[in-house]
Amino acid sequence: MSTPATDKLRTAAPAASASHPKGRLSRTRVRAAWLFLLPMLVVLLLVAGWPLLRTIWFSFTDASFSTLHEAHFIGLENYLNYDEGEWYGVLADPQWWGAVRNTLFFTLVSVSLELVLGMVFALVLNAQFPGRALVRAAVLIPWAIPTIVSAKMWSWMLHDQFGILNHLLISLGILDTPLAWTANSSLSLWAVVMVDVWKTTPFMALLILAALQMLPSDCYEAARVDGIHPVRVFFRVTLPLITPALLVAVTFRVLDALRVFDVIYVLTSNSADTMSMSVFARQQLVEFQEVGYGSAASTLLFLFIALLTLAWLYLGRKRLQGDL
Missing domain, CATH: 1.10.3720.10 (MetI-like)
Structure with missing residues (x-):
């Protein structure tokens, strides 16, 4: 039978377990792990993340090596574009x-x-x-x-x-x-x-x-x-x-x-x-x-590999768990 006193004890139990020495130790280890990983994540973001984002941006422009700094946004035309009865772009x-x-x-x-x-x-x-x-x-x-x-x-x-x-x-x-x-x-x-x-x-x-x-x-x-x-x-x-x-x-x-x-x-x-x-x-x-066109191809390659990797890891995890 539930009483106000027992309900108070139940709600106080998670707080007590969170303040347990083991809980504090676990949080300290997590913070220490993130502190050790932070320099690597920053370097990875600069080395890989920024070029990737720049490539994705160029894929939506008409950039070329001669007009790299004068590129204009053209949307999805490098990927697929229909003009005068014909399809253009990487996907065509x-x-x-x-x-x-x-x-x-x-x-x-x-x-x-x-x-x-x-x-x-x-x-x-x-x-x-x-x-x-x-x-x-x-x-x-x-x-x-x-x-x-x-x-x-x-x-x-x-x-x-x-x-x-x-x-x-x-x-x-x-x-x-x-x-x-x-x-x-x-x-x-x-x-x-x-x-x-x-x-x-x-x-x-x-x-x-x-x-x-x-x-x-x-x-x-x-x-x-x-x-x-x-x-x-x-x-x-x-x-x-x-x-x-x-x-x-x-x-x-x-x-x-x-x-x-x-x-x-x-x-x-x-x-x-x-x-x-x-x-x-x-x-x-x-x-x-053709920086824009080539960037569109590179972006498609990145997306293709990323999606295939996620699908492969998902199926592999299901296989190991015995669901497949």
């Missing part, structure tokens, strides 16, 4: 949509191959064998090479006349004539994917290997005693336990692949067959000097 540009298709294809294929190969390499490197430390160091070499250097190195090896890859394939009898790996429209995007997989598979393998080494050994000892097949152990024990690490690794790689620029530009320059969204934005900004 077939080259932009070609770049979107190339970027999505590159992301899907390269990240999928890197996930599978990275898993295989991580499982091999997690096993005990002589010289394992040396093999681990050797596997990381492609990832340690700067992307520009590795892309230029592969452009020489993929050369249609002087490249060593064509020479080896012809010597083995696999090819009759050399192939133009980076100039052929049906091979160029696959060549870019191959170079990216060679470059970043060690990164995926390293993250998966770190997750494998954190797994408890008693589960595997029990499975070995019960005589469970290793394939079943992998799918029933190993894979569910390393799923959070896989989600983190795939998220990093998807973000990196969606904004790919350097490896594509070095290997194929501005070729429409391999042009990514970043290469398209760079072409509009630098070569055509």
